[in-house]
Amino acid sequence: MLAFNFFGATEGGLFDINATLPLMAIQVVALTYILNSLFFKPVGNVVEKREKFVSNNIIEAKNKLSEVKKLEADLLTQLQSARTEAQRIVSEAENESDKLYKEAIELANNEANASKEKARLAIESQTSAARDQLSKQADDLSELIVNRLILEK
């Protein structure tokens, strides 16, 4: 064994190196194993399990959030398309009713025109008939007058 004798002591001294050294080394190595099984492993397991749990939860929450965002966007596009669809239907219906209205008006107009025309034709024919009759009666009458005048003479 190395033995520095400082301070003049025949035995001992500050730098008295002896079997304490290797035994202390063995003790520290043993302590490492004991602390590993008593402290580092169990505490590490608990801490790392919790860290995993927390990070898993964070990942899960992030996934859910992104899913929610996706669904939200999905719904928004659906809403948008529904809105445009509704608008389209409304405008279509408006066009349709407009068309129907116009058609109905046209039909009514046509009908009115037709009946007006018919009435006018009827009036015209009756007028000409009356006129014919009148001119015939006038002819008859003039003939009668003429005959009478001739007979009196």
Next chain:
Amino acid sequence: MFFNSLLTNFAALEVGQHLYWQIGNIRLHGQVFLTSWILLGALLVFISLGTKKMENDPKGLQNLLEFLWDYIRDLARTQIGEKVYRDWMPFIGTLFLFVFVSNWGGALIPWRLIKLPSGELGAPTADINTTIALALLVSLSYFYAGLSNKGWRYFEYYVHPTPIMLPFKILEDFTKPLSLSFRLFGNILADELVVGVLVFLVPLILPIPVMFLGLFTSAIQALIFATLAAYYIGEAVEEHH
């Protein structure tokens, strides 16, 4: 001779006196083992109590132990690196806890009230055997870490970045354990001596700030020891490109 008698008699400090245990023909410093057993026993009891009922929502002691674990993990991870820090975390943590408990136990517990036939109880880290044992363990660890991780390529480290570094790197292998052990030993012993002398000269009030300084130094030394050990291991496993 004169200095020795001056120190031992003047301050009633027993410097370099040991409680010898003789086992066969090997001799041990009994006081170092006695204090280390008491302190490590207390540490183990503390840890057993804290880890007895582990819950997912930490309470009380478990909280403290988890904080400690996290602290040691951060220390190991920053110095050693993400890849292998797990293998070395128990060793770094044990070094930290051992040095810390020894230092604080030596500073906080009034060991001097317990009379020994020879020598006196004190911080185990104030004995050169303990600190050299710790430092040599660190040396072995970083050699083992380097060789087991990189095989013979570990020795590339000695000629990195240029072969000029070779003698310095070889010298470093000797200065690393030397500085590790003597730094710890010197700080703790000096603290004990300063407090002892002050207590002897002025037993009231005056030693208290020095005692607080001692607690601070003790904690810092534990951190420095563990950080340097982790740094040496990290240096050994680091890949050079």
